[in-house]
Amino acid sequence: xxxxxxxxxxxPRSETSAGATGDAVETMLARVEWQATLFAENLSRLGLLxxxxxxxxxxxxxxxxxxxxxxxxxxASAWLAWWKREVRFIYSAYDDSLSFNVLDDSADVHVxxxxxxxxxxxxxxxxxxxxxxxxxxxxxxxxxQPILFAGLGMTKQTRTLVAERTAGLxxxxxxxxHAMTEVLGPRMFDERKAAFTGTRxxxxxxxxxxxxxxxxxxxxxxxxxxxxxxxxxxxxxxxxVLAEDGLKVKLxxxxxxxxxxxxxxxxxxxxxxxxxxxxxRDLQQLFESRPDFPLRWEHFSxxxxxxxxxxxxxxxxAETLRIGMDALLFVDDNVGELAHAVADIPSLTVLHAQxxxxxxxRALAFYPALWTWGKSATDNLRTADLAAEDERARIQQxxxxxxxxxxxxxxxxxxGRARTADIPRLHELSQKTNQFNLNLSRFSEIExxxxxxxxxxxxxxxxxxxxxADSGMxxxxxxxxxxQTLVIVELAISCRALGRxxxxxxxxxxxxxxxxxxxxxxxxxxxxxxxxxxPARDWLARVSGQTLPPEGRVAxxxxxxxxxxxxxxxxxxxxxxx
Amino acid sequence: MDEAQMTAALLDVLxxxxxxxxxxxxxxxxxxxxxxxxxxxxxxxxxxxxGVRFSEQDIPGMQSxxxxxxxxxxxxxxxxxP
Numbered sequence: 001x002x003x004x005x006x007x008x009x010x011x012p013r014s015e016t017s018a019g020a021t022g023d024a025v026e027t028m029l030a031r032v033e034w035q036a037t038l039f040a041e042n043l044s045r046l047g048l049l050x051x052x053x054x055x056x057x058x059x060x061x062x063x064x065x066x067x068x069x070x071x072x073x074x075x076a077s078a079w080l081a082w083w084k085r086e087v088r089f090i091y092s093a094y095d096d097s098l099s100f101n102v103l104d105d106s107a108d109v110h111v112x113x114x115x116x117x118x119x120x121x122x123x124x125x126x127x128x129x130x131x132x133x134x135x136x137x138x139x140x141x142x143x144x145q146p147i148l149f150a151g152l153g154m155t156k157q158t159r160t161l162v163a164e165r166t167a168g169l170x171x172x173x174x175x176x177x178h179a180m181t182e183v184l185g186p187r188m189f190d191e192r193k194a195a196f197t198g199t200r201x202x203x204x205x206x207x208x209x210x211x212x213x214x215x216x217x218x219x220x221x222x223x224x225x226x227x228x229x230x231x232x233x234x235x236x237x238x239x240x241v242l243a244e245d246g247l248k249v250k251l252x253x254x255x256x257x258x259x260x261x262x263x264x265x266x267x268x269x270x271x272x273x274x275x276x277x278x279x280x281r282d283l284q285q286l287f288e289s290r291p292d293f294p295l296r297w298e299h300f301s302x303x304x305x306x307x308x309x310x311x312x313x314x315x316x317x318a319e320t321l322r323i324g325m326d327a328l329l330f331v332d333d334n335v336g337e338l339a340h341a342v343a344d345i346p347s348l349t350v351l352h353a354q355x356x357x358x359x360x361x362r363a364l365a366f367y368p369a370l371w372t373w374g375k376s377a378t379d380n381l382r383t384a385d386l387a388a389e390d391e392r393a394r395i396q397q398x399x400x401x402x403x404x405x406x407x408x409x410x411x412x413x414x415x416g417r418a419r420t421a422d423i424p425r426l427h428e429l430s431q432k433t434n435q436f437n438l439n440l441s442r443f444s445e446i447e448x449x450x451x452x453x454x455x456x457x458x459x460x461x462x463x464x465x466x467x468x469a470d471s472g473m474x475x476x477x478x479x480x481x482x483x484q485t486l487v488i489v490e491l492a493i494s495c496r497a498l499g500r501x502x503x504x505x506x507x508x509x510x511x512x513x514x515x516x517x518x519x520x521x522x523x524x525x526x527x528x529x530x531x532x533x534x535p536a537r538d539w540l541a542r543v544s545g546q547t548l549p550p551e552g553r554v555a556x557x558x559x560x561x562x563x564x565x566x567x568x569x570x571x572x573x574x575x576x577x578x
Numbered sequence: 579m580d581e582a583q584m585t586a587a588l589l590d591v592l593x594x595x596x597x598x599x600x601x602x603x604x605x606x607x608x609x610x611x612x613x614x615x616x617x618x619x620x621x622x623x624x625x626x627x628x629g630v631r632f633s634e635q636d637i638p639g640m641q642s643x644x645x646x647x648x649x650x651x652x653x654x655x656x657x658x659x660p
Contacts, residue, residue, distance in 0.1 A: 046623045049594050071615040072622070192634045196618055203622045 024346035025339050027055040032335060032352040034082055039363040043207040048078040057086035062218070063107035065092045065100060065139070068115040068152070069198025072206040079214030083368040094198070098135040100142060109146045109222060110139065111213075115199065116153040123153070126161055133165025140169050144446050146221045150175040150209075152201065168420035170427075170449035173373055175217050180208055215366035223369045224432045226349070227323045228271035228301075229262065230314060232332035233283055236353040236360075237295065242278050247289050254357025259295040261361050266299055268372055269379025271321050271386070273302040275313035275330070280305035301386055310337055311344035321386065322495040324434055324532060329367060331360070376425050378472035385496055388468035392500070402501060406569040413506055414463035415513050416575025418452040418476070422461045426452075426476045433492040434532040436475075436503070438525060438540060441490045443478070451489075456481040458517055460510040463575060464497050471496055477510035479518065486511070486520035487553065491536070502570070503539055508559055509572060524553040584628065584650050588643060591623045605642035620646075629655045 030053075037047040060080065064070045070091065080087045090104045096118050103110075116123040139147055149172070151162070156178060166172055181188045190202035201209065234241045237259060240249030251259075266272050272295075276283060283305050287297035302320035304313030310332070318325050326347045332338050333353040342348050351367060353360045364370070372379070392409065399405040418426055423445050430443040443451070452459040462475035475493035479486050491507060511523055527540055528551035541548050543559040579587075585602070592600045596611045606612040612620075617640075621632055624646060630653040632640065640646055 044626060045619065046591065046594055046626055049619070049623070072618060074615075192632075193618065193621075193637065195634065196614070196637055203625075 021343050021346055024342050028338060028342045028350055029335070030054050031082060035352055035354065035363050036359065038079055038082055039359055039366060043211065045075060045203065045207065048075050051078050053081040055084065057081060057084055060085040060087045061090065061107050062087055063090045063104045063110050064113050065098065065110060066113040067094055067096045067118050068113065070113050072197055073210045073213065075207065076210035076214040079211055083214065083219060100139045103143055107145055109148065109218065110143060112147065112149045114151050116151055124155060124158060129158055129161030129165055132162055136166050136172065137169065140172060146171040148173050148175055148217055148221060150177055152177050154178060170423050170445035173221055180205065184208065211366060215368050216371040219368040220371055220373050225372055226270065226329050226370050227327040228273055228321055229265060230273045230275050230317055230328050230330045232337065232353065233274060233276035233278060235333040236331055242282055242286055247286055251292055252357055254361060256294060258357050258361040258364065259293060261365055263294050263299065265370065266383065268375045269382050270370065271301045271383065272299050273317040273321065274300050275304045275310050275317060277307055278305050301383055309340065311341045314341060314345060314348065329370065378425055381470050381472040385469040385471045391468055403569040406500065409466040409468065411466045411500065411502065412571040412573060413502065414573050414575045415509055416461050418459035418461050422473065423448050423452065425473045426459060426461060429476050429492050429494060430490060433494055435495050436493040436498055436536040437530065437533050438491040438527045438536045439489060440528055440530045440533065443490065451478045456518065458514045460513050461575065462506050462510060475506060477507060479514045481518045481520060484521040486514060486518055486523045488523065488525040491525060498535065504543065504559060505570060522555060523557065524555050526553050527551060579654055584647060584654065587627050588624065588646055588650065591620060591627055592643065595619045595623055602643050624650065
């Protein structure tokens with residue numbers, strides 16, 4: 001069926017925007033063609049070498065510190081190109097001593113690529129973990145960039161010990177090659193070519209490592225995670241067309257696995273949503289009448305099931321989930337639909353659901369920036385917190401006095417000086433928060449740690465819960481003492497915590513906590529204009545009583561002096577370090 | 579797979595890995611892009627494409643198109659895809 005043009009598409013475009021839109025669609029179509037090669041069950045080096053990107057790439061420099069060969073894993077460049085990165089690998093000499101004596105300043109990330117077999121039986125001793133931990137701390141102190149450690153031949157016991165020795169090391173992650181070794185078994189190694197490749201990894205293992213590195217490890221270390229997967233229904237979640245096949249659409253083994261992967265993503269904190277050309281009632285009935293579907297209707301946090309253009313549905317979903325369009329991944333079996341959506345929303349990322357649902361499942365499982373190093377406490381809370389929003393809105397309508405509303409919710413705000421364990425989540429908030437982010441500093445984990453642990457700086461973590469849901473850690477305030485002035489260099493609050501008019505209280509109490517440690521006569525807030533931080537800037541203009549220039553610093557003494565009317569309706573508590 | 583198919587497959591592998599057109603005279607000594615990494619990629623790709631398997635002893639001897647073709651001629655399974 002031809003797809004009618006959307007209203008947005010029917011509008012005349014300027015030459016520039018038409019060109020940009022055309023480029024986005026061309027890129028999308030070219031990327032779709034790569035999926036079969038990148039996510040094949042049996043990877044082909046020859047197939048990967050044939051892929052040549054025809055779209056713009058952003059540079060990424062990776063320094064490899066190694067004691068065994070990495071060059072055959074450098075085929076990771078194919079998946080990285082799909083992720084729109086042009087990678088340059090810089091190699092150290094083979095160095096079992098891990099001296100890290102040559103660091104390249106241009107590196108965006110450091111990978112420590114080590115085969116523990118080189119250390120013989122000594123690698124199983126606790127002293128080895130002590131030594132390795134010391135080396136990794138040494139590297140951490142020499143560079144500001146993220147570090148990934150991938151140890152081949154590492155026993156579970158040694159891995160546990162090394163994890164203990166590196167716990168809390170900011171911007172450091174320990175990759176798990178043990179799981180891959182278990183899956184591949186004897187196919188993991190190929191001693192036959194080791195003398196020539198510099199590694200005992202087999203060709204199969206080199207390709208598997210390359211895909212892990214490019215699709216899981218590096219994106220999870222370098223980029224904000226995709227927040228929502230938005231799904232078409234017909235021929236995407238099952239085989240068949242609901243309007244034609246009715247409730248008897250087919251759940252193939254591939255679609256079952258695909259749905260199971262989606263459920264796992266949801267459990268790891270990713271929102272699921274559906275945007276489908278169907279009757280909403282029929283689609284809901286399908287999910288309710290098919291106990292064989294691993295995916296349940298209630299797993300979708302948002303839905304736009306109608307006959308409107310899908311780009312409209314995607315915008316509705318983003319609004320419901322309170323996230324930006326660039327945080328969505330849209331999955332559809334119809335390339336025309338994907339093209340229309342990208343033409344309307346050039347920043348949208350998409351995945352083509354192919355006839356082989358197993359292929360789609362692998363593409364989803366390896367989609368860059370969907371995988372996570374491990375879910376945080378907040379990841380567990382996100383979907384339930386969003387589900388409570390409707391109930392909050394209903395309750396709010398019952399009260400005219402905001403204090404009564406807040407009192408009825410039993411709101412509790414927690415404040416605490418950032419602990420080591422909080423740093424990954426605070427880094428994530430700095431990176432991902434857009435609407436209420438005043439200075440858009442986009443701190444790395446190392447920068448958050450420096451501010452949290454510095455003698456003249458503090459990072460305050462904010463948590464929020466009410467009787468309907470626990471929102472978890474939803475904000476941070478970071479400040480530095482400059483003479484007699486406390487400069488708030490970052491103030492970021494998740495959009496899930498907005499709408500309850502708690503910002504004044506959260507910020508003033510965070511600053512009060514900072515000032516108990518860093519006595520300052522004045523407090524100023526650093527700010528800059530971003531594409532989406534108007535809510536934060538409007539708030540700052542209000543509490544400062546000033547018109548804001550595009551960027552600068554502004555005093556907020558008025559906020560700190562006033563007694564917040566909400567304070568009597570809310571419980572404030574210091575986060576305990578249990 | 580006949581001789582012509584083997585030749586075409588090998589030239590395709592060499593051209594893909596070395597990223598330039600090659601002919602039957604291709605050899606490691608005269609091609610700067612045929613470095614040690616490209617060499618291993620060529621061997622892996624030949625194994626994948628032509629269904630052969632190089633032993634540790636075979637690898638040092640695979641320095642040219644002719645040597646690769648000679649190896650494939652005697653080791654490729656009859657059912658290998660062209």
